[in-house]
Amino acid sequence: MNHLLDWPSIPDAIWEACLDRALVHASDRYGNRDRAREQALALVFFNDSLRTRVSMELAAQQLGADVTTVVPGQGTWGFAWGDGRMDGSEAEHIREAVAVLSRYATAIGVRLFASGTDLEADRTEARLKAFAAASSVPVVNLESAYGHPCQALADAAVVRRHLGDPRGRRFVLSWAPHPRPLPMAVPNSALLMAARLGMHVTVARPDGFALDEAVMQTARSLASASGGSVEEGADQDAAVAGSDIVYVKAWGGLGRYTDPAAEAALRARHGSWTMTQARMDTTRDGRFMHCLPVRRDVVVESAVLEGGATLHLDQAEFRLHAQKAILEYVWGLLP
Numbered sequence: 459m460n461h462l463l464d465w466p467s468i469p470d471a472i473w474e475a476c477l478d479r480a481l482v483h484a485s486d487r488y489g490n491r492d493r494a495r496e497q498a499l500a501l502v503f504f505n506d507s508l509r510t511r512v513s514m515e516l517a518a519q520q521l522g523a524d525v526t527t528v529v530p531g532q533g534t535w536g537f538a539w540g541d542g543r544m545d546g547s548e549a550e551h552i553r554e555a556v557a558v559l560s561r562y563a564t565a566i567g568v569r570l571f572a573s574g575t576d577l578e579a580d581r582t583e584a585r586l587k588a589f590a591a592a593s594s595v596p597v598v599n600l601e602s603a604y605g606h607p608c609q610a611l612a613d614a615a616v617v618r619r620h621l622g623d624p625r626g627r628r629f630v631l632s633w634a635p636h637p638r639p640l641p642m643a644v645p646n647s648a649l650l651m652a653a654r655l656g657m658h659v660t661v662a663r664p665d666g667f668a669l670d671e672a673v674m675q676t677a678r679s680l681a682s683a684s685g686g687s688v689e690e691g692a693d694q695d696a697a698v699a700g701s702d703i704v705y706v707k708a709w710g711g712l713g714r715y716t717d718p719a720a721e722a723a724l725r726a727r728h729g730s731w732t733m734t735q736a737r738m739d740t741t742r743d744g745r746f747m748h749c750l751p752v753r754r755d756v757v758v759e760s761a762v763l764e765g766g767a768t769l770h771l772d773q774a775e776f777r778l779h780a781q782k783a784i785l786e787y788v789w790g791l792l793p
């Protein structure tokens with residue numbers, strides 16, 4: 459079964475085929491109207507979304523598939539996860555819910571963010587795996603605890619379209635301030651994506667905000683296979699200077715799992731990491747990237763968003779094109 463739970467477990471040939479297809483779909487939005495006729499997609503959103511929800515619904519429809527969206531507990535029963543007696547407020551267990559959706563749909567997409575409190579469950583993707591295990595049709599990860607593969611494919615296609623061959627070009631993943639300890643799914647996926655593209659990647663983050671070492675190790679392995687490299691450090695200005703892509707993202711430190719108050723206090727001390735136009739001016743005609751939504755003048759100066767040297771709206775658009783490629787993959791329709 460062709461689940462799409464993350465990219466590192468997917469062979470290079472499929473990653474490359476999906477990347478190529480995303481670019482084809484970008485150049486011909488309505489040219490595949492009958493490609494997925496007699497397929498049906500069920501989307502389950504445990505968390506809020508604008509881009510993922512709308513782009514996935516339209517991607518399925520523009521391929522000719524049926525699509526339906528479920529927000530658990532809002533017009534459906536609440537879903538329980540644990541083992542044992544169900545005497546809480548949830549009326550339906552995830553095992554039956556997903557098994558039932560598998561009888562209606564030929565693929566299921568699920569958004570299921572990190573708990574932020576149980577590091578072992580988050581880093582092992584315990585809930586995503588439980589969801590997939592209950593399904594008898596392919597499952598697409600629409601952002602989980604540690605990964606956002608739909609965003610990663612869209613971002614890779616945007617980088618490739620902007621730079622041509624991105625191998626050897628400089629990609630900075632720059633931490634940003636934020637009032638909340640956001641999950642690491644997007645920074646993890648952006649790092650792995652750039653490493654797989656063969657770029658020279660620098661993760662710029664303050665001390666205390668390192669990404670999970672297992673993810674860093676996977677990125678180093680991907681970079682070693684692609685001819686790229688991965689380094690990290692706390693000097694944001696040095697990292698941004700001379701770079702080609704500045705991918706800005708806020709995330710909470712791993713300390714949130716052990717001492718949330720200390721993590722919040724540390725995060726509040728790094729307001730100077732907001733991406734500024736002055737910093738962007740030190741790049742090599744670099745482009746700002748962000749997955750959106752973005753907090754203006756917290757994560758990035760409004761002047762950067764409005765200055766023209768950005769790819770953030772292209773990234774949002776390419777979610778549509780990339781997810782058509784992903785649906786083709788999970789439904790066995792890749793050319």
Ligand code: CP
Binds near residue numbers: 507508509511609750
């Ligand atoms: N980038 C992204 O996944 O956006 P949404 O949270 O709006 O889906």
